[in-house]
Amino acid sequence: MIPTSHYLFLGLALFTIGVIGVVTRRNVIVILMSIELMLNAVNINLVAFSRLVGSVEGHAFAIFIITDAAAEAALGLGIIIAFFRNRETLLGDEMDLLKW
């Protein structure tokens, strides 16, 4: 039997890799993908605890998170396309319209 803490370690490893991707990469599409990785890591934790206590409520929360991820991907990619049309770039550190 695999101890629940191993699932937690897997989840935090994936989450940390996602954070590294968000804070170090310049390409906005890769940043969005890293956010998807982080959401997935949270899902692993929820399902692992669900298995531990023998209740499906964690699954319901995981479904809500997947819904959020779908909404976020649709909106984020829409923003990326709109931004690319206006500025001809995909680099996150060149998105500085609010900086003065």
Added chain:
Amino acid sequence: MLDQAVFYFFAALAVISAVLVVTRRNVVQSAIFLITALLATAGIFLQLHAEFLFIVQVILYAGGIMVLFVFVIMLINLDVSLHQVQFNRQWWLGLLLALVLGAQLTIAVAVGRSGLPLGEPAPASMLEPSTQLVGKVLFSEYMLPFEIASILLLVAMIGAVVMGKKKI
């Protein structure tokens, strides 16, 4: 024994492909490795007796969201982005802080697992049949969040249409 082999295989696959997602230069390769990571997560869901989530993960994540990503990459793929610097100027600081965060979480789990009652898991039969139980929970206790999620999807749909217009 088989259980453990399946878990560690999928865990290693997920971590390796996650690292490749973050480090690859080509965005298309990143997307392919993200699909691998998501499918490995789906395998872990299956191993945790979450059959419904497994199929949702495969259809919605690997099938829906990733198609969206690849479609956008196809629309705006720039050959110049392959020759640009891939990491921003503060990457070393960000990497350091992210690793500190990871170390903190690791210590928290490693220290806290002796205090938490992380004993033997409940019998797997309590999660059977997965789809039926999830449906029951979603349509009784979490009815209001479920409806709010549908409004969220409507808002996201309208937002995506507005963002896709020629002139914002």
